[in-house]
Amino acid sequence: MKRASKIYTALIMIFLFAPIAILLVFSFNRAKSLSVFSGFSLYWYRELFRDSETLKAVRNTLILAVSASLISTVMGTAAAVGINKLRNKFLRTALDSVTNIPMINPDIITGISLMLMFVFVGRLFGAATSLSFWTMLIAHITFCLPYVILQVLPKLQQMDKALPEAAMDLGCTPLRAFFKAELPEIMPGVVTGLIMAFTLSLDDFVISYFTAGNGFQTLPIRIYNMTKKTVTPKMYALATIIFFVILTLLLISNLSDDESVRKRREARANKKAAKEAVK
Amino acid sequence: MKKIIELKNITKAFDGDVVLDHINLDIYDNEFLTLLGPSGCGKTTTLRIIGGFETADEGDVIFMGENINELPPHKRNVNTVFQRYALFPHLNVFENVAFSLREKKTPKDEINKKVTEMLALVALKGFEKRSVSSLSGGQQQRVAIARALVNQPKVLLLDEPLAALDLKLRKDMQVELKNIQKATGITFVFVTHDQEEALSMSDTVVVMSEGRIQQIGTPVDIYNEPENAFVADFIGESNILDGVMLEDRKVSFAGHVFPCVDSGFERREPVDVVVRPEDVDIVSEEKGQLRGVVTSVTFLGVHYEIIVDISGFKWMIQTTDFADVGDHVGLFIEPDAIHIMKKSKYSGMFGDYSSFSDEMDEIGEVEIQELGELETESESGHE
Amino acid sequence: MNKKTRSLIQRMTLTPYSIWAALFIVVPLIFVAYYAFTDNSFRFTFGNITRFFTATSQIDDGESVREVRTYLVIFMRSLKLAVISTFICLLMGYPLAYIMARAKARTQSILLTLIMIPMWMNFLIRTYAWMTILQDTGILNSFLSALHLGRIHIIGTESAVVIGMVYDYFPYMVLPIYSVMAKLDVRLLEAASDLGCPAVSVLRRVIWPLSLPGVLSGVTMVLIPSISTFYISQKLGNGKFFLIGDAIEGQYVANNLHFAAAIAFILMVILLACMALVQKLANRKIIVA
Numbered sequence: 026m027k028r029a030s031k032i033y034t035a036l037i038m039i040f041l042f043a044p045i046a047i048l049l050v051f052s053f054n055r056a057k058s059l060s061v062f063s064g065f066s067l068y069w070y071r072e073l074f075r076d077s078e079t080l081k082a083v084r085n086t087l088i089l090a091v092s093a094s095l096i097s098t099v100m101g102t103a104a105a106v107g108i109n110k111l112r113n114k115f116l117r118t119a120l121d122s123v124t125n126i127p128m129i130n131p132d133i134i135t136g137i138s139l140m141l142m143f144v145f146v147g148r149l150f151g152a153a154t155s156l157s158f159w160t161m162l163i164a165h166i167t168f169c170l171p172y173v174i175l176q177v178l179p180k181l182q183q184m185d186k187a188l189p190e191a192a193m194d195l196g197c198t199p200l201r202a203f204f205k206a207e208l209p210e211i212m213p214g215v216v217t218g219l220i221m222a223f224t225l226s227l228d229d230f231v232i233s234y235f236t237a238g239n240g241f242q243t244l245p246i247r248i249y250n251m252t253k254k255t256v257t258p259k260m261y262a263l264a265t266i267i268f269f270v271i272l273t274l275l276l277i278s279n280l281s282d283d284e285s286v287r288k289r290r291e292a293r294a295n296k297k298a299a300k301e302a303v304k
Numbered sequence: 305m306k307k308i309i310e311l312k313n314i315t316k317a318f319d320g321d322v323v324l325d326h327i328n329l330d331i332y333d334n335e336f337l338t339l340l341g342p343s344g345c346g347k348t349t350t351l352r353i354i355g356g357f358e359t360a361d362e363g364d365v366i367f368m369g370e371n372i373n374e375l376p377p378h379k380r381n382v383n384t385v386f387q388r389y390a391l392f393p394h395l396n397v398f399e400n401v402a403f404s405l406r407e408k409k410t411p412k413d414e415i416n417k418k419v420t421e422m423l424a425l426v427a428l429k430g431f432e433k434r435s436v437s438s439l440s441g442g443q444q445q446r447v448a449i450a451r452a453l454v455n456q457p458k459v460l461l462l463d464e465p466l467a468a469l470d471l472k473l474r475k476d477m478q479v480e481l482k483n484i485q486k487a488t489g490i491t492f493v494f495v496t497h498d499q500e501e502a503l504s505m506s507d508t509v510v511v512m513s514e515g516r517i518q519q520i521g522t523p524v525d526i527y528n529e530p531e532n533a534f535v536a537d538f539i540g541e542s543n544i545l546d547g548v549m550l551e552d553r554k555v556s557f558a559g560h561v562f563p564c565v566d567s568g569f570e571r572r573e574p575v576d577v578v579v580r581p582e583d584v585d586i587v588s589e590e591k592g593q594l595r596g597v598v599t600s601v602t603f604l605g606v607h608y609e610i611i612v613d614i615s616g617f618k619w620m621i622q623t624t625d626f627a628d629v630g631d632h633v634g635l636f637i638e639p640d641a642i643h644i645m646k647k648s649k650y651s652g653m654f655g656d657y658s659s660f661s662d663e664m665d666e667i668g669e670v671e672i673q674e675l676g677e678l679e680t681e682s683e684s685g686h687e
Numbered sequence: 688m689n690k691k692t693r694s695l696i697q698r699m700t701l702t703p704y705s706i707w708a709a710l711f712i713v714v715p716l717i718f719v720a721y722y723a724f725t726d727n728s729f730r731f732t733f734g735n736i737t738r739f740f741t742a743t744s745q746i747d748d749g750e751s752v753r754e755v756r757t758y759l760v761i762f763m764r765s766l767k768l769a770v771i772s773t774f775i776c777l778l779m780g781y782p783l784a785y786i787m788a789r790a791k792a793r794t795q796s797i798l799l800t801l802i803m804i805p806m807w808m809n810f811l812i813r814t815y816a817w818m819t820i821l822q823d824t825g826i827l828n829s830f831l832s833a834l835h836l837g838r839i840h841i842i843g844t845e846s847a848v849v850i851g852m853v854y855d856y857f858p859y860m861v862l863p864i865y866s867v868m869a870k871l872d873v874r875l876l877e878a879a880s881d882l883g884c885p886a887v888s889v890l891r892r893v894i895w896p897l898s899l900p901g902v903l904s905g906v907t908m909v910l911i912p913s914i915s916t917f918y919i920s921q922k923l924g925n926g927k928f929f930l931i932g933d934a935i936e937g938q939y940v941a942n943n944l945h946f947a948a949a950i951a952f953i954l955m956v957i958l959l960a961c962m963a964l965v966q967k968l969a970n971r972k973i974i975v976a
Contacts, residue, residue, distance in 0.1 A: 030786040034798065037783050041805050044816035044854070047826055051819075060822075060829045100703055107700030120701075123708045126716070129907075129962070130955065131915035133932050137951045138715035141722050141944060167711040170704070187390035190357050193377040194384045195404035195455065199696060202378075205403075209394040228809055230918070235939065248811045252922070264812045271807045275800055 045268060052261035069262040079263065082247035086227060089158070089243060093165035094222035100166070101173030101222075102215050106203070108174070109181040127168045128175075136235030139164045143236065156238040164236040165226045172225060173218035180214035181207075220278070305332040308458060308491055309354060314363035316349055323349045324360070325515040331459070331493060332508075336485050338494045340502040341512035342538070347495045348387075350512075351461050354493065355384050368458070382459040383452035388468060389444045391436040397423070397447055398432040404455045422450040425484065442473045449484065459491045466501065478505055499539050503527065511535050513650075532645055536578040537654035543584070543619050544654050547577035547644070555644055558614060560593050562637060566644040576645045581622040583641030586610065592634015594619075598627045719955070722948030735949030758934060758950070765931040768845060769914035772852035773860075776909050777902065779853070780860035784901070785894070787861075788868035795869070799862075806858040811918060817851050818842065818922045843925035851919040852909075859908035867901030868894070903969050907962065915954065 055066035073079060111117045127135055140156070147155020188210060192202035208215070230245035237246055251260055309331040316324040324346045331337050339347035352358040353365060356377035365372050372380060383404075391400050399406075401422055405415045423429055426446035436444060445465060452460055462481075466474045482505050485492045496502055502509050503523040511518045511526060511534075519531045530536035533544050547557030552567035557577045569575060589595050596614035610621045612633060619635065627633055726732045744757040787798050805813060820826050821842045828838045841847050871894070879889045913919075917932030924930075929937070931954055938947035 033782060034786055037779065038801060040854070041802065041857070044813065044820060045805060045808065047820060048812070048816050060819075060824055060826050100707065103700040104704030107697050107704070110697055111701070120705070120708070123712055126712050129911070131911050131932075131958070133915045133917065133935055134719070134951050134955050135715075137935060137939065137947060138719045139711065140939075141718040141948055142711075142715045144944065145718060145722075163711055167707070170707070185388060185390055187386040187388065188392065190355075190377070191384070191386055191390040191392070191451075192403070193357075194355060194382075195451065196378045196407040198378055199376070201407075205407075206392055209392070224807065228807070230809065230811055245809050245811060248809060248815075249918070252811060252815050260812070260815065264808065264816070267812070268804075268808060271804060275804065275807070 052265040069258040073262045082244045086244040090226040093226040097166045097169035098219040105177035132231035136232040140235040158241045169222035172221045176218035177214040180211040184210045308333045310366040312364045314360045335507040336492045337508045338502040338506040345512040346515040383457040384461040385465045387463045389448040422454045426450045462494045532648040533576045534650035543579045545577045549573045563639045564642040578643040581620040584621045585636040587634045589634045594635040598631045723952035773909045776860040784864035847923040851923040852913040856909040860905040863904040864901040
């Protein structure tokens with residue numbers, strides 16, 4: 026990189042990380058001030074871990090994200106397989122356009138639209154409040170599905186169409202052929218889809234905000250409620266923890282799917298096998 | 305010989321396009337049968353119907369006396385070598401070959417024994433642990449064959465298995481495939497568009513075009529006694545002319561009356577006349593039945609390929625005698641070198657070497673396509 | 688695969704998703720329209736739509752009191768701020784994407800991770816962090832006064848909202864442009880210079896047109912969330928001015944679901960029209976450029 030490029034990149038990185046750095050530093054502040062650092066303390070972390078509502082919100086978020094990502098991955102992968110085999114052009118276009126809607130539409134509209142339907146249907150059945158964990162789960166599955174399909178479909182298109190046929194030729198039923206020949210091929214897409222769905226669900230605020238019942242609070246909603254009222258560095262402590270969790274996850278995933286590492290490992294295995302063959 | 309597969313009146317259409325039009329074909333035990341034809345003639349669809357990957361719209365597939373129309377691929381006692389091998393990339397060589405054995409829950413030591421045997425048969429001993437993506441095209445090909453044969457199927461279906469290999473390797477694999485077929489005694493049904501490959505390997509050749517079978521026969525029959533102008537043109541090179549059968553053993557074409565060996569036509573019936581380029585002798589002008597000017601001479605190693613223009617029709621002649629461009633020469637054709645066939649819908653489509661034959665067109669198309677791709681690429685790059 | 692298994696597989700795989708998509712993607716949108724065109728007792732009305740275009744309120748700018756169309760003003764403000772933010776994102780992000788795409792593979796993956804880390808933090812937290820930075824008593828001001836540069840009042844202004852939007856959505860601009868540029872064949876650039884193109888021309892005539900698809904998806908990915916956001920303006924605008932998202936949220940909180948639906952409906956229609964237009968322009972541009 027040239028010098029100008031380096032400086033430019035560095036400036037952008039400062040812009041991106043300055044706010045985060047400030048969060049980190051002030052989460053350890055002894056006083057409540059967010060501009061004057063008056064000494065190191067873990068006070069706000071202790072406060073955070075005493076906050077049962079936030080801890081409950083963390084648990085809720087995880088439950089929601091795990092169920093939404095698993096269900097949307099299974100349904101989305103199946104849908105991608107079906108879409109890939111679809112020969113009817115009209116149906117295909119229709120399905121593609123519908124799948125695109127949640128990705129293009131602003132979150133606020135997706136949220137409002139689902140909320141309106143839930144409220145209407147709830148009223149139809151005479152329920153006072155129809156919003157609950159279940160409406161949130163439906164909403165999360167709905168906005169995760171397109172991303173799963175988007176990850177899996179290209180892998181299916183790249184795959185040699187003869188692979189599942191070869192498996193059937195060698196004695197597999199169509200279903201077994203899918204699991205033994207097709208699924209291993211599209212697995213990278215399925216896993217990426219799952220991770221994307223999980224993080225999208227984890228991070229979502231806007232759609233959750235409109236579809237959440239009173240009893241079920243996720244972490245983003247909890248953060249929203251916390252920032253609505255008084256400002257406390259407790260929030261910073263929470264943000265710091267989230268930051269390090271994310272950093273660890275990113276590092277792990279970067280290390281594990283580093284293409285070059287994988288290839289090198291494979292090449293080494295091949296070389297070894299070849300040597301043994303010569304012997 | 306025992307019939308192993310019978311196709312009866314098979315018809316198949318995709319989105320209204322008829323791909324197979326009432327195909328009738330018997331495949332016998334132990335034979336090497338080749339489905340030969342240009343792309344789009346229905347040969348691969350025929351193979352896929354036998355394999356169970358497509359269902360015929362009409363007609364029956366009989367396997368050893370039993371109707372297997374409704375039998376799914378995994379229950380059929382046939383196996384397939386796919387066009388681009390379709391090896392499972394997530395499994396190594398051993399596991400690819402062992403795939404169907406594991407599916408049948410075969411005991412471990414039996415799997416070991418059978419896979420080792422198969423890999424020995426295809427000369428891939430020692431490659432067990434290699435990943436299939438690290439193999440060359442020819443090696444992948446062998447794995448695909450071993451994988452399909454390990455099950456000891458009654459019939460092996462091969463869908464253009466050599467198309468992706470380079471010329472030298474293809475020749476070697478042709479010999480090897482033939483040897484494997486002899487060694488195992490399994491019936492091979494082989495699909496190709498390469499007539500040379502078909503002639504050199506097969507016991508029986510089935511020439512197909514536009515969803516119909518044009519001729520079934522031994523390679524020698526197909527070459528020497530083509531049944532219509534299409535077969536004559538597709539198999540080897542031919543000069544195909546319009547002629548009129550004057551009476552038994554007498555035919556008129558190119559403005560000259562020739563003695564021939566065919567009979568049984570109506571008087572003055574219009575016919576197609578086929579003359580193979582190697583059957584034409586170049587003689588001096590006065591000795592020739594026909595006279596013309598040499599327009600092109602190509603040296604091809606064993607022989608020369610000479611184009612002679614006779615009143616506008618370009619004859620192709622393969623001969624070891626040399627002639628020079630511009631020479632006035634005579635052509636002489638022996639009576640038994642003249643093949644007379646009834647007019648068919650292919651009449652008039654081929655014949656003159658001023659235009660290229662079908663096989664050349666196929667190559668030409670590919671090149672044009674590639675050029676097209678390059679053009680669009682450079683367009684987007686340039687704009 | 689034969690016909691029977693294919694149709695069986697299709698039924699098994701597509702049916703659940705098709706039903707789901709119909710029920711939870713298509714039907715809810717119909718409900719938006721339904722609520723938008725009905726009153727509280729679900730009788731048909733244009734009232735909600737006309738209210739959006741005609742409702743007025745008074746603005747006191749110190750000197751005089753003006754009457755303005757409330758929601759039109761809000762919408763135009765949203766559009767203005769969103770367009771400005773998108774433009775700044777593009778201006779900042781395009782060179783970065785270019786630098787990244789030309790860097791060594793190792794640097795590329797590090798930079799990519801770095802850009803994605805803030806994206807993975809919840810946007811509420813990110814926005815909140817900026818609030819504490821930009822406050823009158825915030826770090827920026829203590830920093831400035833420590834350097835004896837005086838103080839600036841920025842929180843509660845449109846600039847603060849723009850900073851928030853740019854910060855929150857910046858990665859959505861860089862990533863699509865980067866992914867297009869990373870695939871760009873280096874030989875094309877070499878060919879262009881070989882054909883006598885100076886560096887600036889290479890940028891204008893080769894790199895820019897080829898990266899246009901990435902730019903377009905970057906622009907949409909920044910423009911749409913920033914036009915419809917409702918948290919950023921509340922926190923960084925100090926709730927002093929509303930954006931279209933705040934209007935929807937406000938009506939929702941006040942339980943005016945029909946009017947909230949009407950605003951959402953109008954926003955959706957306008958966005959759809961915009962996107963169709965952009966797509967058309969883009970198509971023409973790619974051909975003409």
